[in-house]
Amino acid sequence: MRLLRGRWKKVFEKHAPAIRxxxxxxxxxxxxxxxxxxxxxxxxxxxxxxxxxxxxxxxxRMESMRTFDSPAPxxxxxxxxxxxxxxSIWLKCPGCGKDEVECEDGSGTCGSCDASIAFDFLVxxxxxxxxxxxxxxxxxxxxVEFWDRYLCLRCSNEFGQVGTCEWCNSEVAEDVxxxxxxxxxxxxxxxxxxxxx
Numbered sequence: 001m002r003l004l005r006g007r008w009k010k011v012f013e014k015h016a017p018a019i020r021x022x023x024x025x026x027x028x029x030x031x032x033x034x035x036x037x038x039x040x041x042x043x044x045x046x047x048x049x050x051x052x053x054x055x056x057x058x059x060x061r062m063e064s065m066r067t068f069d070s071p072a073p074x075x076x077x078x079x080x081x082x083x084x085x086x087x088s089i090w091l092k093c094p095g096c097g098k099d100e101v102e103c104e105d106g107s108g109t110c111g112s113c114d115a116s117i118a119f120d121f122l123v124x125x126x127x128x129x130x131x132x133x134x135x136x137x138x139x140x141x142x143x144v145e146f147w148d149r150y151l152c153l154r155c156s157n158e159f160g161q162v163g164t165c166e167w168c169n170s171e172v173a174e175d176v177x178x179x180x181x182x183x184x185x186x187x188x189x190x191x192x193x194x195x196x197x
Contacts, residue, residue, distance in 0.1 A: 057081065060082040062081050073089045073103075074151060088104065089122070096113040105155070106153050122153045130162065131171040150162050172185050
């Protein structure tokens, strides 16, 4: 797969969809993943010596998910084995200060002291929340300014822009071009409004 997607990419370019389908199919087989992990293990060990941190992948369940440097509280991660990528929000436990807590869906619980971190705490720390998220559609403003981008405190997705919907005037983290007609993650726009007529 590395050769097909790398060095030989141009030769097999017209077969790219079939190669992706084959790769997904192979990834569902545990024996394939185990063999691939054995091949990658020396590379992972070398990166760990250089200070790169790996965690267990949520998809393939192997210790092959690489974490990348990113500003707190965000952690960007991608699995070297299966290619699964995700962001997550981590912060030091406000209760005991010992463990780091992953805040999935905007909340989390410390493994050491059982202290709970609620969504409101995240907003107090990193807010204010200024927009709705088109990915998790939580129904509440959960997107905050994050360096030169925007971050959803619920699903940990990053966005490049926030705009005002031309139909419902909601602030949303998505492209709002033509939103008067088609709407945004919070409405169906003029077309949806008149669809019921």
